[in-house]
Amino acid sequence: MKIALIGASGFVGSAILNEALERGFEVTAIVQNVDKLPKHPKLTAKKADAYNAADIATAVAGHDAVISAFNPGWGKPDIGALFLKGFNAITAGVKQAGVKRYLAVGGAGSLFIAPGLQLVDTPEFPAEWKEGALAAREALNLIKNETSLDWSFVSPAVFLEPGERTGKYRLGLEEPLFGDNGPAKISTADLAVAIIDEVETPKHIQKRFTAAY
Secondary structure, X not given: OEEEEXXXXXXXXXXXXXXHHHOOOEEEEXXXXXXXXXXXXXEEXXXXXXXXXXXXXXXXXXXXXXXXXXXXXXXXXXXXXXXXXXXXXXXXXXXXXXXXXXXXXXXXXXXXXXXXXXXXXXXXXXXXXXXXXXXXXXXXXXHOOOOOOEEEEEEEOOEEEOOOOOOOOXXXXXXXOEEOOEEOEEEHHHHHHHHHHHHHOOOOOOEXXXXXX
């Protein structure tokens, strides 16, 4: 399988890149700085502007699937506007390129912890993550109206952190998964396993899903 991966050098994107290469995928990694990428015989690096739909269309054309782990950077004061600008440009670029299979990585903030109540709207939600989480929720709302793509939207577990690959995870849909001591967690490596599994064997076409231990 030949995939295009946007944001391949980021926190989640680098884990997805490693998992895809380990499985023998041909990967085109689309980043702003190609020097951040490792060398690998099945990896092609491309520089592209995530905020430019035409740029994205050129970069992803001819691939079996596109995975977007795009994130403008949590430290940016205008992360919300930038996240949506990038998300809209990437989605438009994928459509222009004629690639049907598209998986976008969002956040856990839009998961429902009670009927009608999403995590991002609770008083306990960290203020420093809120603008980005609201933008990711809006991205989910936008893609739910998209009928021409075989899209999936993945929300990580409430707690996403570095860690080893176990190859094990549970799946959910609109609600966060819980363990014995509260909201479940997952490592970036195992989130990547869940994402590549979904690309290899689609189970959530035009749906959002979540993964956790």
